[in-house]
Every structure is written in structure tokens, then in C-alpha cells.
Amino acid sequence: MTIKDARTPASTENSSKENSGNGEAGKSIGWHKAYVEGSRPDLRVPVRQVHLTNGQSVTLYDTSGPYTDPSTTTDVRRGLPPLRENWITARGDTEEYAGRPVRPEDDGIKHTSPRGGLRNLDAVFPGRPRQPRRGRTGQSVTQLAYARRGEITPEMEFVAIRENVDPEVVREEIAGGRAVLPANVNHPEIEPMIIGKRFLVKVNANIGNSAVTSSIEEEVEKMTWATRWGADTVMDLSTGRNIHTTREWVLRNSPVPIGTVPLYQALEKVDGKAEELTWEIYKDTVIEQAEQGVDYMTVHAGVRLPFVPLTANRKTGIVSRGGSIMAAWCLAHHKESFLYENFEELCEILAAYDVTYSLGDGLRPGSIADANDEAQFAELKTLGELNRIAKRFDVQTMIEGPGHVPMHKIKENIDLQQEICEEAPFYTLGPLTTDVAPAYDHITSGIGAAMIAWWGTAMLCYVTPKEHLGLPNRDDVKTGVITYKIAAHAADLAKGHPGAQEWDDALSDARFEFRWEDQFNLALDPDTAREFHDETLPAEPAKTAHFCSMCGPKFCSMKISQDIRREHGSTKSEIEAGMEQKSKEFAAAGNRVYLPIAD
């Protein structure tokens, strides 16, 4: 959407050609990073300012962080500046403490490993030695707690400017549990953002190395790459070795909230044997990650023992990793889930760091055949119950959703979720609207994502073309993010989000007026738009041509439309008057201006 705040964004000094971020200098002429200042000088909201050739400019939401600001020097080994640090300390309700010692097994290194244990965070991340922070004496230091007390935090003001709404709206939505502002006190680097149906639809991108492939550097690079194209949050789903260290690097360099699934790391600590998991190991892992600064955590506490048999007749069983791990644990011990049983204690921990719950849908359908079944909705009901408990502890909470769902069964998902979970933000994976197109599941799911977001989903978890087949590479991450930004923006339009259509209008104006450069610069992906245009008409004059290669010069409908306006006027009454005049001339000319050449 466009930001129409009365305050003019202050440009950075270097608003030059080179300013396209991530080292692809010169490619994105016509836009630069700018900031809208809030009520205090340390509250500067980043925007993407697109300068058009007609002298106008369009201000767009920007998720790319300091990386696209040439006046800022970023160093991956030092991390980003701790934007929120003063805000957090000024509140005076948190304290630094020694923190949990980092152990070899945090990085998947066995006890018997000859390599010694790592003593502190300095060892794994050289950039900025610091101690973790938490709420004093178990205080809830969450944005929800502040909102309920009527406080508008700097974080809330930040998102209000970003979303072009009144800060009080932000506070109300958070206080009512209808929106979350994920912001761990140990992640001061983030530029605050909000997830809720009253706001712009958000997109999450998953990254993460796995046991099979990928490295730490790659994951940090994937994170900055994903946010450059518009990812609003990033989930680090790493498994295997170096899981702790990877996360530390990602967190220290991330301008967006980071989510995780602590169960994956906990499982690594017991060598992948689900039945050996314990509440103690899990809890320790949650504290480990909370101290690092993880902003939201997927917790599969809704996979309860009695629900497991409900999946027996499914076509594709349990397809959530977390869900299947918990189901295996429940069955192995014939016991109720330790996550469900210890949920209140977990709430206390999350509240002390302001970690937001993302209550996982471990029993989501993995195929069209399994959509909206008993298992899925039994779990959803439990998530509603857990949501109420979390709110008692002032823990911000969102609810995860499916999965594979045919179009006609999508609306039931969001309607039920909103009812059962008292309008807590819905965070859905797709849904995929058919199973038959592996290698194109960004599209099968982009369809479902746009629809469910229109109907109220607050954040969409992206799906890449590699879904079901392999690990996404850099191109896949970009394709996934762009596809989901399309779904999100299509939903913003359909919801009538204020300002959303101005972006479309600016691009359509540019298109109608053959301002090709503006059309590229306003595009969700300027690079590819320009590249596709140049493939057929590479020459520079084609950038100002009043046609394109699709129809050629003689057939351009836009050109004909323009000619009509030029000759006959540009309003209805002018054209009607022009038509009358023309009619007279025409009659005077004998009503024929041509000789037919056919017989």
C-alpha cells in the first residue's frame, strides 16, 4: 500500500542510482530508501520512495531493513544496530541476567564430541557480546500487557506510521487479541511490524538449513534476500548441525521478526528420537531461543493424545513435522502431550521475553482428501482453549492454519478459526488448492492464500516451487515471496484496505501513459519486469515507445485510446460534444471517407 502520512519522508543523503540494495547497484533507478519520523528522533519508519518520471512520487511499505540504505554500513559479523534498545530499557521492566550457558548439544554436537562446549554467545557470534534480558521477577513485558494497560509503546507508534493508521487503532487491536506485534526484548534489531486482519496482510518466508544441505552464510543471505523482496517475518526452520549458531547469526542480522519451531531443536538434542523428548528438554530449548531473541514460536500443543487416532483413516496422515513428532511421543508413552500439560508454565516463560505464540496446526491436512476433517477441527478447538490461556498470561498469540484445502472449503477454515479463537490472528500455510502440481505449489497455494487473506487471514506463510520436492534455493525464495506478496496485496485490495489501490493506480497510470521506466520501478519485481520487456524490445528508445512488442505499433489499444482522447476530449461530455461535431463534418463529407478494397 502507499503511505499517505502528512509527514514527508526524509530522504537519506544518498538517494542515487546505486541505491537498490544488496549490491545490485544501478539496476533500480528511480527508487530509494527514505524514513518517516515519528514523535521522537529515534523513531524512524523506513519506506520505499519511488520517483516517477512525471515528477510525482509513490511511497511504499518497506521490509528490506538497513541493507537498502546506502547511508548505513552493515557488517554481518557485527549485526544490525539495536534500534529498539532504548525503548526496551526505558520501560524499566526488564533486567539483564547471566543466561543459560550455551552447550555443545545446542548445535547438535554430542556429549562425547571431542570439541569442547561453547561458553557464551560471544563465541558463536562475535559481533556484539551481550547478556540476555527478561521481565523482572516474572513480569509480563509483552506488547499485549502494555496495550491492555492503555500504553502506546514506541513499537506501536512505529507500526501505526507504517500502516498509516492511528496509534490508538494499533493499541486497541493488540489489546483485543486481534493483532500481534512480535518483538522479543532480546531482538532489539527489528523494525516493528504488526499482524492482524485490520492491517496489511503479511507474508512469512521460511529458511533453514537441514540435515541434508545448506550452510549458515546461505541462511543469513536467504533471510536478507527474502526481506528485500518483501518478507515481513522469517522463520528459521533449521535442523541438524549448527542450529543454535545459525539462529544467532540470523537474529543479529534480521530487521524482521524471526520465528522458530523449538521442537525441531529439542528433537536434535535427543538424536531425533521423538519418544525421548521431555518437557525439561523442550523448556530448556525454549529458554535458549528466547534468550537469543526469537520473536515468535510455533508450539504444537494442540496435538493431543485422543486426536491421534482421528488421523488413522487419512490419506496422508500427519504432515506437520511438529505434529507427527508430538503424535509419535503421545503414542509411544500413551500420555497426554507434554506441551498441552505444561502450557501454563510455557506461557510464563514466553511472557517474560515477549515471545509471541504461533499455535501450530500439527494436524493440518496434507492433501485435498483430508481437508476440514475431524482431526483438524478437533485440534482447532484445542487451539481456541490454549489461546484463552495464553491471553490470561498476557502472551500475544496467533493461530496457524492449513495446508491443503480445496477452494470451496477454505472459508470454513477462517470462519471457524475466528469464532473459536476469538479473532486471534490467523497465520496460514497457503492453503494449496490442489495436489496435482508439484513444482508449482507456490501457485496452487497462492490461489488459496489470496482467498483466505481476503476473508481475514492476517499472515500468509509462503510456499516455494520446491515444496514437496526439495530445499528452496535463492531463486525459489524470491519466487515464493513475490507470489505471496501478490496474494497479500490482492487481499488488501479486496478488503478495501485504505491506500492499497493507490499502488495499482500509480502503476496503471504509468502503463496507460507509456511511462515504461515508472512501470518497472513501481513493479513488485522491477528487475524481472524490465528484463522481460527488454527481451523483445531491447533498445533504449523502446523505453519511451508508445507501444510494446505484444501488439506492435499499429495495434496498440492503449495508444488508440489515447488518440481518441486527444481527438475527442478526455471527459464523457467532451467526447459526446466531439462526437456531435464529428457527425456534422462527416455528413458534410458525404458520409463516406473510404473506398472499400474488397469486392
Add this chain to the structure above:
Amino acid sequence: MTIKDARTPASTENSSKENSGNGEAGKSIGWHKAYVEGSRPDLRVPVRQVHLTNGQSVTLYDTSGPYTDPSTTTDVRRGLPPLRENWITARGDTEEYAGRPVRPEDDGIKHTSPRGGLRNLDAVFPGRPRQPRRGRTGQSVTQLAYARRGEITPEMEFVAIRENVDPEVVREEIAGGRAVLPANVNHPEIEPMIIGKRFLVKVNANIGNSAVTSSIEEEVEKMTWATRWGADTVMDLSTGRNIHTTREWVLRNSPVPIGTVPLYQALEKVDGKAEELTWEIYKDTVIEQAEQGVDYMTVHAGVRLPFVPLTANRKTGIVSRGGSIMAAWCLAHHKESFLYENFEELCEILAAYDVTYSLGDGLRPGSIADANDEAQFAELKTLGELNRIAKRFDVQTMIEGPGHVPMHKIKENIDLQQEICEEAPFYTLGPLTTDVAPAYDHITSGIGAAMIAWWGTAMLCYVTPKEHLGLPNRDDVKTGVITYKIAAHAADLAKGHPGAQEWDDALSDARFEFRWEDQFNLALDPDTAREFHDETLPAEPAKTAHFCSMCGPKFCSMKISQDIRREHGSTKSEIEAGMEQKSKEFAAAGNRVYLPIAD
């Protein structure tokens, strides 16, 4: 969808590895072309038979024509065998005649050109000299006329087998004007197909050279390429030189119905000067194309003089080429459209060849801002009126639809169209749900396409990634077709089309059971699915591995689900019984089977 006809499809002799069509031998092991025979030996409906590693097989709809049948030799210079010839002649209601002489200007060659005129079709297409055919003494020889008389033609039986429905259903839908079976008597090469909301959602792919680029060979190749990936019809939108010859080659080699916009060629004949168009030139062009065998024609007869001023305040004016040409003509002469004025005569011509109308939406919106406006709906009302006239002449008719429409305004389009046009098939371009993503308009429109098809659109006109930017190449055509096959199939599922879900179920079964080869072979695009999988896990053993690179071996949810079933049973009651047993054992073991490693 899967075809569940009791008749077992007869395999072609050569159902070998090599049988993947279009020269990419060996890449698509596991499927081959087969035929389901109807009530007569010359009625053989092609299907794609996928053989699974578990011994089962799945039968899928197939649009690829004889090109994927190794027992058939195709020769692009001879054209395809005239499958329908006997059916057409046996009806005895058509006659061959000398036909209109082919003139240089048909190929965009000026009168003054030193090159002489071409005398007959032989000269432009060496493959099969023939005379055109038309209804005797102006008789209506349309499938609509036969259906209304209660006749089930071989064409109707063919599509009934293809769609897995009773032939009487096909006849009824055509007779009621709710479906069309485009089949020009001069295009005997096609494998009949049907377009109507009771049937599978169809996809059209546009091809066509333009004044700027592309050659005849490329267009024929694009056509076979598009049908290979599932295009149900192809529109030849060529402009510029060799327009007649290109079309002849495309028609003679096409197994699917071909559509055109005769106005484009008519405009070429007057050197691109819209005001010099006449009814005579247009009519002559329609006859020229009808004699060649064009199965359906877009006619922009709804762009009436009084509607042109309604577009004056639009953001993007008139974006349909045909619409803007007609608007320019109307304004230049201040006269009512010659297409509107001569519509009844046009009906007589179309009825004599069984050319189907595709009543064009020349005033469709070209931007989100212009969606569902007065101009658009004024034209739609006129299309309703023209639809009624066409039906009087027994001309099969479908109605074209937008365009650029935000999600919340899509349903109004299909609902109004169905009401105004008495349920005539709707044939929509997208709609694009946002304007901000040039280079990704296959996706912005795929979202809208899936939704509008769910709500009743019968055929979707594809959009490629190059839309608004340039001419699609081979890859773009494939991406466009696959995206739209996804939209169409998602809609078939949502509509509960009988058999549609069996395809998804077969693929999901393969996925759950780690039958990777089956998963690839059942995919909409087996090649890319396989390629993506192999990118991360290239080795052959990975094709039978019980995991993939996404989660690695330890975390595979599908594997865990399978393990659960193996240990605890595969029905709800077995699992519950197993759970109880497990519980006893567990208690006997002291309720602890592990030692926590965390403190």
C-alpha cells in the same frame, strides 16, 4: 480429472518409455497415450494413461493430439488426419464449393506488391489440397442445431466419453446454450471438446506472430507445445505479414479448436487504419477464415457508439485491441458499429460453417480502478442481446469476460453474465487481481481465474508471465498453460466435478507412500517435478527413499505417520486398541523410558 468409463482404454502398440511426445524421449517413463473407443470404430477418445509402480493406473484427460502417439506418424507439411471428415460428410448437409480466392492482401501483401497473388490453399499449404465446405443453401450445420433437433452427433459422443458423462447430458447442455462444441466443418482434424460449466473447466492458450517478431514455424510449434501441456483450445492472434498462411499451418496441424479475432486481419487489409474498415472487408475476412476452418471467432459487436464516451474517465481507457479499433471506427464515422448493425448477416455466415461466436468484451477493464464500471456492464448487456440473436440462427455462442478485477468484484461478473446471457458459457481472461506485478501476471490472474471458474466460468484464457511486457516464448507458453491448468483443476475440485479429486488422491497416495516416480508421473508437469527433486537429491536411491531433502530422514512427518500406522494399526479402532495395550506396557516399564539429558 480421471476417466472412469467402463470401457478399458486400448493402449497403442508402443507404450514404451520413449512415448512422451515432442521428441523428449525417455523423460516421462510411466505414462502413455491410449484410446477409449466409442460406439463406432472411428470414434476413439485419446487419454493419458499413467502406470503406477503399485500396479494401478490412472487415466487422465489428454489434449496433446496424435503428437504423443508413437503409432502415428505426423508430418507438419501434410497436417493431421481428418478425424471428423466422415462424420461431417455423412450428415449430408454440407457441400464443397470453390471458395473465395486467396489474395495477396490476405497475407498482408499490398496490391502494389510485385509478388503475384496466391490462387488457392495449395499454394500456401502444400499438405492437403481441398475445397472448403459449407451448409447447403444456407443451412445451419451447427452442433447447436443438431442438439436442438435431439441428435447426438459423433462429436457429442466423443466429448461425453472425454468428460465421463452421458451423451444426453452433452446434447442437453448444447441445446440449452449452456455449452458450446466448437467444430468448424472445415476443421475435421480436431478432437472434439466441450466448453460449458457442467464440464471440466477449459484453458485457452494464445499464440500469434506480431508485426514485431516471431515466425510461422514458431507459431505451429507453440501450438503443439501448448496442447502438450494441456491447452484445450488455441487462439491464433497473429498480426502483420503471413497471417493467412500462418493460420493455415496452425489449423491443419491442430488437434484442438482454433479461435481468431478476424478484426485483426481486416485491419491489416486497410494498413492499420481503423477508420478505413468496412463491413465488406470484415465479412470477407470472416468468410476467408471460416473456409480455412477457424472454430470460434471473437467478435467485438458489443462496442457500440454510445458506450465509447463511458470510457472517457477510465484510468486505462479501452485495453482490448478489438475494442479500441471498433471505438476508433465508431468515433471517426460517428456511426453505430458495423459489427452490431450487421450482426444478423454475420450469424448466417457463422451458422453455415459452424463457427462459434466468442462475443468479445471490447470494453473490459484494463486496471483495478476500471473494474465493473458502467462501460463494461453496458457492453455486457449488449452481449446478452446479441447472444439471443445468435441463438435464433443456431449459432453456438460464448461470452468473453474481463480483465483486471479485484477479488471482491469477481463474483458480480460471473453472476451478471450468467443472468444476462442466459447461462451461455463465460470465457474469461484471468481476471488479474492486482496491477502491481508485471512479469507475474500469470499468477495475479491465475488467482482470479481459479475463483471465477469455481463460480461458473467455462473456459479460461491463459495469461503468460510476459503479459503487458512482451511476446511469450516457449517457456512462457508452458508456464501460462500450467498455471491455468492449476486454476482450472482447482475449480473442478471446488465444483465437485465427478472424478476430479481422484487425480489429487492418486498423487497424494503416491506422496504418502514415497512412490516418487509415481508422484512425478502424475504431476501436471512431470519433467519439472523430477528436476526439482533431483536438484537436491540427485542419486537414484533417493527415488525410493522414505524422505526427501526438505526435512531430511530424521524429521519426515510422512515417515513418522507411517511408522505410527505400522506400530499402532491403520484404523481408528486399531490405534485406540493399540494405545491401550501400549499404555499397559508403558505402566509396566515404570512410565519412563528415557533419561533427560538437560538439567
